[in-house]
Amino acid sequence: MEDWRHGGFGLYIHWPFCQSKCPYCDFNSHVASSVDQDKWLTAYLREIDRLAAETKGRVLSSVFFGGGTPSLMNPEVVSGVIDHVRRSWPMTNSAEITLEANPGSVEAGRFSAYRQAGVNRISMGIQALNDEALRKLGRLHTAPEALKAFGIARDLFDRVSFDLIYARQEQTVQDWRAELRLALSYAIDHLSLYQLTIEEGTPFAARLLKGGLTGLPDEDRAVALFEATQEICDAAGLPSYEVSNHARPGAESQHNLIYWRGGDYVGIGPGAHGRLTLDGVRVATECPRAPDTWLNSRTPELPRMTLSALEHAEEYVLMSLRLSEGLEMDRLINIRGKAPNYSVLNELKDQGLLLIENGRLTATPRGRMLLNAVIEKVAVSLA
Ligand SMILES: C[S@@+](CC[C@H](N)C(=O)[O-])C[C@H]1O[C@@H](n2cnc3c(N)ncnc32)[C@H](O)[C@@H]1O
Ligand code: SF4
Structure with missing residues (x-):
């Protein structure tokens, strides 16, 4: 799937x-x-x-x-x-x-x-x-x-x-x-x-x-x-x-x-972003921001960017750690193509910022207050 x-x-x-x-x-x-x-x-x-x-x-x-x-x-x-x-x-x-x-x-x-x-x-x-x-x-x-x-x-x-x-x-x-x-x-x-x-x-x-x-x-x-x-x-x-x-x-x-669960979405209108998985490849779409440019263009879309496995995994972390339900480890491993560096994750766990339970990774209430720093660190574990 x-x-x-x-x-x-x-x-x-x-x-x-x-x-x-x-x-x-x-x-x-x-x-x-x-x-x-x-x-x-x-x-x-x-x-x-x-x-x-x-x-x-x-x-x-x-x-x-x-x-x-x-x-x-x-x-x-x-x-x-x-x-x-x-x-x-x-x-x-x-x-x-x-x-x-x-x-x-x-x-x-x-x-x-x-x-x-x-x-x-x-x-x-x-x-x-x-x-x-x-x-x-x-x-x-x-x-x-x-x-x-x-x-x-x-x-x-x-x-x-x-x-x-x-x-x-x-x-x-x-x-x-x-x-x-x-x-x-x-x-x-x-x-x-x-x-x-x-x-x-x-x-x-x-x-x-x-x-x-x-x-x-x-x-x-x-x-x-x-x-x-x-x-x-x-x-x-x-x-x-x-x-x-x-x-x-x-x-x-x-x-x-x-968005937060890493689904696909079409984005239409000036400056709108989208994420589409096409032929098994995840692409980021973006429209020109200026209303007139968008309105008067035949195909109002900037060149598409293909997301690498690392970029896709980073994005999944960035979006899903905002949710109380957090992310699914199996999905993260699948997207990235390999397991994260658990010693980095355990460090965050020991600091009381992350929970790793029942196959999910979630930010603790304290972690949520420092979410940007937590996300950055989790991203390091994916390299
Ligand atoms: C971009 S607006 C669109 C909806 C509508 N135009 C409005 O203003 O309610 C969506 C929401 O973003 C929030 N927002 C926009 N700029 C913000 C800022 N600098 N800080 C916090 N919230 C912001 C506002 O709460 C707003 O309701
Ligand atoms: S400028 Fe427009 S979009 Fe932005 S907050 Fe005000 S009403 Fe909403």
Whole structure:
């Protein structure tokens, strides 16, 4: 059996436009004065045809509209894409079709049409339940508006997740505990909780360099915030199944699990990445980032990279150690073509950072806090 089958098969569609650019965000998102949505639909359909021909007969278990702000897409574009996807690949009965939404009122007005189009899960970027914090994050909505939009989504969809950003300026552990408890009182069964990261090239990074953006947490407070997050979500029955993602058991995002479990996925849209195993070889696909370049190109894909056995194994480690379930040793050995250096792994085990049990490798809670260092070390064991 080809390894990707353990993780499944999904489709990612990137919509690269937003109403305004948030100062912390380095995603491939742009503000455009006008967007010819029909032209975008035509381009998505053409790409679906091209990539479906390469992956004929594979069973799709997830479609994810990400961005950018996909809730700015006309519902006709979303339904056009979903209808064409259904004609192009067989889909599982319980296929997850997620759309990322911003909680503006205009967007909320489209939720019903998205449902009609076949979307069955919404992931909403609420980010904070505090108006002052939202303003500082450069968001256009207020907390009451976000909760109203969330309520509309909740009435229409069985599955609605939302994102919050914590470790913000001046945020104390006590403030975050209260905000998270409030968030959990609204949550259905899934939450994404991201620590604010200052990404190079963003306005936040420039402000930090100039001595602005004061009150960001030092390492001790960041650890305390992370620990409080785990404790409160565990107690509420939404433990983390991935470093930043929490769900009731069974309500995990099927789409993201495909990435973290090393499945194959098609990536369509500006800057979208994909991983495909074709004729037994795993390739990385990537699209040009600039929306116009992508839109106006006949085959909007950069040259493909073939992953070596080592690169594939490193990627499996990088993705799967983010999961509480960790990775399967048999798969790792199969992908790499040889066993890892166990003395390196045992060292991490002795330091209380890794568990090697029942044929699985998992990061301990302490290991998860030092995950980048742990992953780097595990990668050394593969050489
Ligand atoms: C790229 S956005 C797309 C969805 C939608 N546009 C939104 O903003 O909610 C996906 C998520 O990434 C997170 N995010 C983006 N930049 C971040 C950063 N610098 N630090 C932490 N989280 C970030 C936000 O929580 C956001 O909801
Ligand atoms: S965080 Fe979301 S809304 Fe803000 S710029 Fe990034 S993609 Fe757009």
